[in-house]
Amino acid sequence: MPRTAPWTLAVRSSLTSTLATLTVLAAILIVGGCRDGERTAAAAPSQPAAATETAFELQGSRIIGCCCGTPCPCRLDKKPMQCHGCDHTDAVHIDHGHIGGTRMDGLDWVVVGRGFGQDPKGNWVVVYLSDRATPDQQKALEAMLGADMKSWGDKAKHLAGDFKGIKRVPVTYTVSADHREYAVAIPGILDFKTRAIVNPGHVEPVVSTGIMDAFGDRFVHADSLVHTYKDPELNYKWDLTGRQSNQAEFVLDNARVAKGGIGWGCWTAHSDLGEDGKYQEQMIGHE
Numbered sequence: 188m189p190r191t192a193p194w195t196l197a198v199r200s201s202l203t204s205t206l207a208t209l210t211v212l213a214a215i216l217i218v219g220g221c222r223d224g225e226r227t228a229a230a231a232p233s234q235p236a237a238a239t240e241t242a243f244e245l246q247g248s249r250i251i252g253c254c255c256g257t258p259c260p261c262r263l264d265k266k267p268m269q270c271h272g273c274d275h276t277d278a279v280h281i282d283h284g285h286i287g288g289t290r291m292d293g294l295d296w297v298v299v300g301r302g303f304g305q306d307p308k309g310n311w312v313v314v315y316l317s318d319r320a321t322p323d324q325q326k327a328l329e330a331m332l333g334a335d336m337k338s339w340g341d342k343a344k345h346l347a348g349d350f351k352g353i354k355r356v357p358v359t360y361t362v363s364a365d366h367r368e369y370a371v372a373i374p375g376i377l378d379f380k381t382r383a384i385v386n387p388g389h390v391e392p393v394v395s396t397g398i399m400d401a402f403g404d405r406f407v408h409a410d411s412l413v414h415t416y417k418d419p420e421l422n423y424k425w426d427l428t429g430r431q432s433n434q435a436e437f438v439l440d441n442a443r444v445a446k447g448g449i450g451w452g453c454w455t456a457h458s459d460l461g462e463d464g465k466y467q468e469q470m471i472g473h474e
Contacts, residue, residue, distance in 0.1 A: 244440040245284035250369040252432035262398040268467040272304025278371035280360040286327040295358040310348025317358040381409040402437040
């Protein structure tokens with residue numbers, strides 16, 4: 188792997204300083220994680236923050252694609268198909284909303300990386316932020332992502348891994364008029380297009396509910412029409428066209444998070460967490 192780039196060091200410094208101010212937002216995201224006893228007493232806030240201090244609402248959509256086949260095993264709390272983990276792209280667009288006093292309308296970002304691997308040392312993640320983002324929007328996003336990773340505790344090495352930083356780039360995110368097709372593009376780096384799967388004899392797309400996701404518990408299954416990625420600075424590339432993808436619209440706010448059933452706090456699909464099952468490639472002898 189190449190040496191750490193200057194933009195990575197700058198963002199890590201920014202995130203370190205930002206984390207000092209994340210008590211309220213971290214409390215929101217921790218509550219939105221696992222409710223079955225996974226959280227430790229130390230992770231929970233000693234007193235709930237006032238609603239006026241934690242007010243946020245984000246409405247938009249996200250598309251996700253990975254190297255696995257359909258359905259996405261990680262969102263079913265299962266191990267990914269390959270032992271090396273899940274190579275994935277997660278693209279998010281905010282139609283409108285706010286975090287505290289910061290308007291997030293029109294913000295686009297893309298998370299790319301590898302997670303859920305048998306060896307956590309191989310996990311990594313990078314964030315591509317639209318170059319149209321305002322400084323306040325970037326600060327709010329850094330706070331949200333930083334609080335999310337902090338709330339995962341020891342699971343962060345499985346869910347995210349080595350943080351490669353935030354890169355400001357041109358991002359184009361589009362949605363078809365019927366909301367059946369989504370696309371995101373970063374010139375020279377990423378081309379990702381999805382289309383909802385509609386089974387023969389049906390008029391509505393195939394949907395799964397009760398899944399693990401940072402933005403809700405429901406998604407529409409989709410075909411990956413195109414999914415190519417190449418970032419020379421990170422020395423990673425892939426072509427996952429035709430592999431698993433899914434798409435979803437969401438409304439995320441204090442009330443939705445308080446309701447529970449959202450986030451990755453309850454994820455347990457690794458031997459470190461007591462899950463000794465096999466990866467799918469091991470089941471069929473292709474390890």
